[in-house]
Every structure is written in C-alpha cells, then in structure tokens.
Amino acid sequence: MRDVMTNVTGPARVDQDRKAPGRPRSARADGAIVDAVLDLLSEGTTAEALSIEAVATRAGVGKATIYRRWPNKEALLVDAVASIKGGLPHVRGESVREDLLMMLRQVGRVDSTRASRITPGILAQLHHNSELQRCYQKMLEPRRELMRGVLRRGIERGELRPDIDVDVVMTMLVAPLVAQTLLHWNPNLEPSAMPERLVDAIWPAIAAP
C-alpha cells in the first residue's frame, strides 16, 4: 500500500484494503526519516550510537512521528537497511551453480554498503525481540524463496539430486557467508572467496550423479 523506497516492514498498519479513517501518514515523513538515518550512519554515527532524537531533528520531524511508524530503534534500522539492500538479485536460470554463486556474491556485496554497519546489531537483537524478528523474516523471505526456486528448478531439470534437504542446504550456504561477512566468525576464511568455496564444498552432495 505504502512503500518507502523498498521498505519491507513498514508501519504496523492494518492489512485491510479499505482506507483507514483520519489523516493518512505522510509519505514525505517516511522518506525523510529513512534518509536521515542513512545520512547519519554514512556520516560516521554508529548504529548503536544513533539516537532517535537526532534522526527526528535531521529529518525535520517530531519524535512521535517516528514512534508512530516504528516501535523502536532496531525496527527503524531494519527498514533503513532494507531500503538500501535494493531489489532482489536477478538470476539467469541457465545453471544452478551459476545462479547460486550470483546470489551468494550478492550477500557478500552487502559488506560494501552501509548495511554491514547496521546488520550485526540487528542480528543480536533478533532473539530478544519477536516483533523485530517478524520484520526481519519478512525482509528475508522473498530472498529465501528465490533461492528455493533455483534449487527446485535444478531438481526438476535433473541438475540436482531429487532428495536434497532444500532448506538445510540453503542455510548451509548463506549462514556461513553471513557469519564471515558481518561477524568475521572464522578469521582464517576470506569472505570474498566464500561463495565459490561454499558451493564447491556442498556440490558433490547435491549434484545429480
């Protein structure tokens, strides 16, 4: 209904199609707020140090206008991140291997954006705040579905074994990459080389014989 750039979570608005009564929320404000967040972050403010007060001032907006839309700082950050993650990657669909690599490389590319400065803080909040979790899932799901489609198509076309554990394989590809890219989990592994090494490592287990 409303769409702040590629805003995924959006205000906690009723999912009805019929118009809500009263003055509608200002799209200008939505934009100004998210922009203010990204501005401040890109000027060196830490995600953790970012204050709603500063966002409101920068956006030329009342604090209440922010709290009307997002329940807390984290949720706002999720939206801000989502808005710069941009559209879903486009897969060519000719080769499973190629499609997987393309998608994984896109995850890795997150590092080069402002998102990497924000995401870890959100990850740590995920298991404390179920509402935030819901928002985050809502952002991830389309991406997850995309990869699921690639694997399923691979099975249908005989490229992949039909008995593979699709969701587990997906997580085995993405989770290590995220852990490396955002958290530097294992210092021995260079993030940029991860997509290939991950696909190579799992390939014998999923490729059709």
Added chain:
Amino acid sequence: MRDVMTNVTGPARVDQDRKAPGRPRSARADGAIVDAVLDLLSEGTTAEALSIEAVATRAGVGKATIYRRWPNKEALLVDAVASIKGGLPHVRGESVREDLLMMLRQVGRVDSTRASRITPGILAQLHHNSELQRCYQKMLEPRRELMRGVLRRGIERGELRPDIDVDVVMTMLVAPLVAQTLLHWNPNLEPSAMPERLVDAIWPAIAAP
C-alpha cells in the same frame, strides 16, 4: 574457571614492582565485577544494553571501583570474554559421524554452558571492536581445533575424502546451527533436528567414496 590475572587489557595498574602505597586493590572486586558481567550476559542482556550501573549493583561494588580498573564498557567486555575458559566437549574418536554429531549437539544445547549463553549478547559488538574479536576467537579456537582434529583424523583413517575444504566444511556445519539456535534465522528449521540434517546434507560431499 575464570582468571582475571590473565586478562588482556587488565587494570590500568602501574608497571612497577615495588608496592604502591595505600590500600591495595581488592581481588574480590575484580572477580565480582567480571562475574557480574558474565552473569548479566548469560541472562540475556545484550553487550550493547549492558550497563555499568547494573554491573556495579550486581557485583555489590561502587561504580568508581569499575572505572578505576577499566576505562570503558568495551574494555570490561573484552576482559570478561577473555576470562571464559574450559568446557570443551569430549569426543570418543571412534567415528567421524558420531563425533561431529556430538559436537554439534553441544552447540545446540545453548543453555548448558555459560559460554554459549553469552555468545548472542557479544555478537553485535564483534565487528566494532577488534580487541573483543581477538578475545572471542581465543575462546572459540580450541573448539575449532577440536573439530578440525576430528575431520583430519577422518581423512587419515580413510573415512573422509582427502581433498575436503576443512575450514569451510566446519563453518558450514557450525554457522547454520548457531544461526538457528541463537538467532532463529530460518523459522522453518527446528533447531534440535539440525545436527543430523546438517551432517546428512554434507555427508555425500565429504565421505570417502
């Protein structure tokens, strides 16, 4: 279990050998403070949300006593994480599959060790603070080495293919498990069933033909 004297930054203490005048610092306080930090983290407090005020209260210590020893919250966190020790799982060494499952199940038993309960709170700070990162790695490394040993032994005994990408395989097993257990990354995957599904999924790619 804990050992503040091996801490990394340590109290800002004079490097002289001759005794300083006045009342010496209380070792009880050192311990109580670090313990309080670990307690709070293991009770779900985020590293970011951890307040010195709460640490002081929990430790039964004045705030000044903390600031006398550590210049800021981050330094205290580093020391606290550095003090985590021990608790490695014991592997039987008879079968690679069995050993992997045992280690993964230990990761999954999030509530069993304080160390693992502390992890989620720390995650968000990891990429902000390279010193903290180093300490965290120091805690992880023995566990990593243990799993590395299991895989290498499997290769030597011919159970596993000799060309597997050891570190990547390890990360592909552990990262998804951590992502599910601590962050509920993918809501479709039940954490308790993950160890088996992960090993099953990667097995055809690592088992000797």
Added chain:
Amino acid sequence: MRDVMTNVTGPARVDQDRKAPGRPRSARADGAIVDAVLDLLSEGTTAEALSIEAVATRAGVGKATIYRRWPNKEALLVDAVASIKGGLPHVRGESVREDLLMMLRQVGRVDSTRASRITPGILAQLHHNSELQRCYQKMLEPRRELMRGVLRRGIERGELRPDIDVDVVMTMLVAPLVAQTLLHWNPNLEPSAMPERLVDAIWPAIAAP
C-alpha cells in the same frame, strides 16, 4: 440543567441572520463537549490538567470540532462553568440557626451535586482568568443571596443584632467550611462537625442580646 445557549462567550459564530452555507453545526456536539468538561471536572480533573484531547474523546467528538467553537481551553471552561445551574437548597425560614446549619450542611455534602465537585478544579484558575471568575460568581451569587436573605430576615425578626457585617459573617461561615471540605486545610478539624462548630462560634457575636 445545562443550557449551552445561554453561554457567555458562545461559539465563534457569524453574527449574520442569513443561513450560512454548508452543514450546520451540530447541537449534539455543543452539548456533548460541555458535558464532557463537567464530567471530567467532577471526576477530579483539575482545570489546569484538563486536556482538550480527553474532552474530545469523552465527548466522542473530533478535536477540531472543539477548536471550531472555542479558541482555547479557558474559554471552554468559562462556558462549561456558566452552564451550571439550579440545585439551590431549600430553607424553612423558621429559625436563623436552623437555616444556616442546613445551608452549611449542603456545602459539606460535597459529593451530592456535580457543581460542588467541580469547584476545586476551578479554584486554581479563578485568579488567572477574570472571565472565568465572572462566570463562577454568577453561579455563586444566588446561593450567596439566599444566605444573605436568611441573615437579613433574622435581623428583621429580632433574632440577630442589627449591626452585623453580613457579607463578612457569611464568608466566615462558608470559607472555612469550603477550606476544610475541599482542601482539608486544617487536619485537626473534622469537616462533618464544622457546620455546628462554626455557627456556635459566631453565634454570640451575631445573636440579638
């Protein structure tokens, strides 16, 4: 009981006789708003603490509907107070002492009439707002006149000394009672016993010798 049409400031309505175009203002709204104000005041809300937001909600009315009629909170209060009417006590007229006691006991029965429940909330505003003061006096005057009549009748009939300071005596009877009943001015004096003690205390000074 209430009569908004006799209000003092009245809605900021055009002074033309010819019908204004568009939808006419709702009389229901006028009434509901004033009633809401009186309800809130009688429930203990201070005039100062009374919020337009609460009035609008209670009246089931939009805020704009209030601001369309009254320029600010004070004007609304004035109108609300002005709308209070009726409920004068009935005096038997056989004995001055008895009549005074009856009237004073009525003042003490704070919860019996909405008018008296409203008084404390209004008190604080009185000296800020002369318009409000005028309205309040308009409500008090009939009650004052009633008591004045009792005293004058007492003088005429020889029950009271002819030289008493009528208005001062009245205030000496009523003000202490109000101070005790509404403000608990002196914690040593039980409000319910005040009417008798007041009349007894002044009696030797006013009774005919």
Added chain:
Amino acid sequence: MRDVMTNVTGPARVDQDRKAPGRPRSARADGAIVDAVLDLLSEGTTAEALSIEAVATRAGVGKATIYRRWPNKEALLVDAVASIKGGLPHVRGESVREDLLMMLRQVGRVDSTRASRITPGILAQLHHNSELQRCYQKMLEPRRELMRGVLRRGIERGELRPDIDVDVVMTMLVAPLVAQTLLHWNPNLEPSAMPERLVDAIWPAIAAP
C-alpha cells in the same frame, strides 16, 4: 539538618541524625533550583507554565537533581513559595486584638509577593495529592501554632472567654482572608479591609464579658 533558605518540605530524607551514606546532596544545587524558580516566576512565567526543564537549565543543574529532591512541580513550588514567605511574623504579645490583626495583615501582605501567583494552583492540588498536602501542612503548622498561642495567652490573661473553640476561630479568621486574597471569592469584599472586619465580626463572640 539541611535548610534551603527557609525551605520547609525539603527532600524526602530519612529523619535520622546519623549521616546517610554516599555523597551528600549539594546545598548549592538546592539554592540554585529554588532561585531559578523564583527568577522565572518573577520574569512573568506562569506557575502553570513553568517547566522543570527550564528550571534545570536556568539553575545549571540536571533534571534528575531536581527530581531527586522534589517529587513534582507542585512540591517544588510549595518550597519556592515558602522560601519567600519569609519568617514567622513577630507578635508583640500586649493585646490579643493587636496580635491577631498583625498576623492577619501578614497573610494579606502575601498578595504583594510572588507567592500569590503560585498559591492558588497549589490549593487546587491539595486534595488530590496527599504528599503535597503533608508538605503544605508542614509549612502552615508553625504559623497555626503561633496564632493558637496568641489565643491561649488571651484566655490565660482573661482577655478572651475560656470556652472558645480555638481551632475553629482561627480558621474563621484565616480562611476568609485567604479566600479573598488569593481567590477573590466574594467580589463585594475588599481584601485590604478584611483583617479589621473579621476581627470585629468575631470579637463579641470571643472577648471576655
């Protein structure tokens, strides 16, 4: 123990004589806060419009430092008023009539001070806020005791009848005066003439025959 000028309510401090632990409250802050209140009021800020935020800024003090001492705006105002009401009136003790007049004139003189702008708002709050009431009583009691003493001395010396209802008489003198001075209760009565008229009116009832 502590004494902000003539501060009556003071911080809600334990009434023990033994020192409280921790850093003691700053007397400078006490003074600066009360001064800031009086400054702002005397610059035209309404009691109702006075904001703690502004007081803190003006006093060069953190908001918490104010809230540590006073539970709310009203209590702070009571103290501020008390601090300018100054010391108790000095009675000569030669004639009851003269002493009463002197004390009543002092009440009337309140009008000329900044207190009159504050007191009515406090009066209206009295019956809502028992804590405030306690504070207010604490300020009134010495004044009440003073008048009680005058009347008792009058009885002992045979100037007054021995059977008068002391507390009621006191209230009959003070309450009307306050009602006129601060609230302009009865527009027919000129405040400045009240002391004499009040004493004259009650005198025949209390003077020894």
Added chain:
DNA sequence: TACTAAGCGAGACGGTACGTCGCGTCTTCTT
C-alpha cells in the same frame, strides 16, 4: 602506635536520550 595514602561502598552531580503525552493545526474521507 600513629600517620599517610589509596581503595572501598554509596550515591549525588551535570548531562543526553529515552519513549509518552498533549498541544493547536492540518488533511483525509463521510455526512
């Protein structure tokens, strides 16, 4: 034994940001 110096707990200090509430105005759709 007394003196000196630092550490100790407690908690107040001037601040910053929080998330909430109400202001008086505005914008939407409905009557």
Added chain:
DNA sequence: AAGAAGACGCGACGTACCGTCTCGCTTAGTA
C-alpha cells in the same frame, strides 16, 4: 461546509545511565 478521525511539528514530561565527583570508612605499609 461541518463532522470524526487521526497525523503533523513541537516541546515538556519523568526515567535510566553515562562517566565524574565527593563522602566517611577501611586497609595496608611507613614512621
């Protein structure tokens, strides 16, 4: 054109912690 609903920018509320600063009290080593 007025109705209700409710969002808007604004500004104060009272709370929580920050990192610093007194307090009076240990608890040592030194004189």
